[in-house]
Amino acid sequence: MTKAEIVEKMANEAGITKSAAQTALESFIDGVTKALKKKDGKVTLVGFGTFQKARRKARKGRNPQTGEVIKIKASNVVKFKPGKKLKDAI
Template sequence: MTKSELIDKMAKEAGISKVAAGAALNSFMDGVSKALKKKEGKVTLVGFGTFSKVRRKARKGRNPQTGEPIKIKAGNVVKFKAGKKLKDAI
């Protein structure tokens, strides 16, 4: 499902315009992004799941084309853990 398909579905089910649904979705995504930027960034949606920020350590990798070793920098990544209702729905 693409972002535009999700906006269409939100607008139809909530009985609002596509513009309002798009604004709501953008606001949600901005809110999650801002919360994850904080030091202990975590967003929990009960029943749906939890978005959390995890720090990955620097590590060694391998270039798949040449096979030569490379260094991969440390960095933050987003982790999502599905909630019970989402797991049961799937």
């Protein structure tokens, strides 16, 4: 499902305009992003799931074309753990 499809579905089900739905979706995405930027970044939506920031350590990798060993820098990643309602629905 694309962002445009989500906006259309939100607009239809909530009975609002597509521009209002798009504003709401962008506001949600912005809020989650800002919350994850914090030191202990975590966003929990009960029943849906939890977005959490995690630190990935630096490690060695391999260039698949040349086989050369390369260094991969440490980075922050976002992990998602689905909630019970989402698991049951799928």
